[in-house]
Amino acid sequence: MKYSLLILLSFSILSGTSQxxxxxxxxxxxxxxxxxxxxSTIKIGVEVKEGYHIQANQLxxxxxxxxxxxxxxxxxxxxxxxxxPQNKKFRLEGSDxxxxxxxxxxxxxxxxxxxEIIQKGRYNLAATFHYQACDSKxxxxxxxIDFLLTIEVTEQRD
Amino acid sequence: MKLIFKSLKFIAILSLSxxxxxxxxQDKQPMIGQPAPSFALKGLDGKNYSLTELxxxxxxxxxxxxxxxxxxxxxxxxxxxxxxxxxKGVQVFIVDVKENKELVAKSLKxxxxxxxxxxxxxxxIATKYAPEGLLPDLARDEVPxxxxxxxxxxxxxxxxxxxxTTNFDAKLTELKQKLxxxxxxxx
Numbered sequence: 001m002k003y004s005l006l007i008l009l010s011f012s013i014l015s016g017t018s019q020x021x022x023x024x025x026x027x028x029x030x031x032x033x034x035x036x037x038x039x040s041t042i043k044i045g046v047e048v049k050e051g052y053h054i055q056a057n058q059l060x061x062x063x064x065x066x067x068x069x070x071x072x073x074x075x076x077x078x079x080x081x082x083x084x085p086q087n088k089k090f091r092l093e094g095s096d097x098x099x100x101x102x103x104x105x106x107x108x109x110x111x112x113x114x115x116e117i118i119q120k121g122r123y124n125l126a127a128t129f130h131y132q133a134c135d136s137k138x139x140x141x142x143x144x145i146d147f148l149l150t151i152e153v154t155e156q157r158d
Numbered sequence: 159m160k161l162i163f164k165s166l167k168f169i170a171i172l173s174l175s176x177x178x179x180x181x182x183x184q185d186k187q188p189m190i191g192q193p194a195p196s197f198a199l200k201g202l203d204g205k206n207y208s209l210t211e212l213x214x215x216x217x218x219x220x221x222x223x224x225x226x227x228x229x230x231x232x233x234x235x236x237x238x239x240x241x242x243x244x245x246k247g248v249q250v251f252i253v254d255v256k257e258n259k260e261l262v263a264k265s266l267k268x269x270x271x272x273x274x275x276x277x278x279x280x281x282x283i284a285t286k287y288a289p290e291g292l293l294p295d296l297a298r299d300e301v302p303x304x305x306x307x308x309x310x311x312x313x314x315x316x317x318x319x320x321x322x323t324t325n326f327d328a329k330l331t332e333l334k335q336k337l338x339x340x341x342x343x344x345x
Binding site: 055061063064065092095096097099132134136137138139140141142 | 223224225226227228229230231256265293296297299300303304326328
């Protein structure tokens with residue numbers, strides 16, 4: 001893969017729609033370089049506050065709130081498959097139920113591709129990270145982190 | 159003189175011990191003995207329910223949300239509790255916090271509750287039941303989620319299993335013990 005184009009991903013939290021009182025999740029986004037017409041992977045780092053877990057992306061109970069990441073695609077930037085980590089099993093003391101959760105630090109990988117016809121410049125993709133956290137004794141309302149993926153596309157070189 | 163000193167020492171130790179025990183009990187069970195905040199809420203069944211109308215009955219309240227795994231784990235046991243205790247003068251309610259009627263109805267259908275599910279759509283009732291100073295990092299309407307309360311016939315809180323201060327008890331063992339204790343004291 002040629003990295004003659006620089007796609008700069010910048011990350012800025014705009015607002016939390018559910019007014020989190022305490023920061024349970026921190027997101028980090030690395031800088032990524034990719035050519036016009038090429039594909040690459042964005043790895044968004046997720047750090048869950050110690051003592052807490054968040055529901056996994058794939059849940060056995062349809063009524064629980066899965067962790068999701070949505071990115072609004074641009075016409076010339078195709079957002080592909082998202083790869084979440086393997087979940088852990090959490091069993092609450094006093095209950096027979098097991099839940100699929102994430103805790104600690106992990107990455108979500110997102111495949112994306114720019115079309116060859118994409119113009120150089122900066123592209124802001126609106127993204128949303130949605131999660132519902134619990135610790136061993138209490139659960140918090142679902143929270144949303146809205147942020148921008150700012151992608152800067154420069155001219156393709158051979 | 160020595161006897162007086164020994165007596166004072168004993169009283170001091172006893173007082174300290176009582177204070178520590180009381181403090182610990184308060185930590186475990188907030189708002190005990192306090193009048194339960196009043197509410198008038200609409201149920202999923204479309205009826206209006208008011209706490210003051212339930213004077214003379216024991217009332218069990220469970221604060222819940224459809225996304226709350228703790229609440230869902232307790233749900234079948236709440237139904238069982240209702241079936242066991244309703245004939246003994248105990249009314250059970252779920253107060254669903256900050257969700258709309260359609261979502262709650264759809265989600266709770268699987269539990270087939272025989273007792274009323276009330277809708278606290280703006281979270282104002284949950285906020286009233288958030289013990290002051292506890293869980294300051296949480297939004298106040300989040301604090302009572304998954305908790306169970308017993309309100310006595312006079313409208314006072316007799317049991318409050320706030321999850322932050324007590325172990326999760328999906329089978330409602332402690333709540334049932336307390337209910338049995340209260341019912342027995344009436345006889």
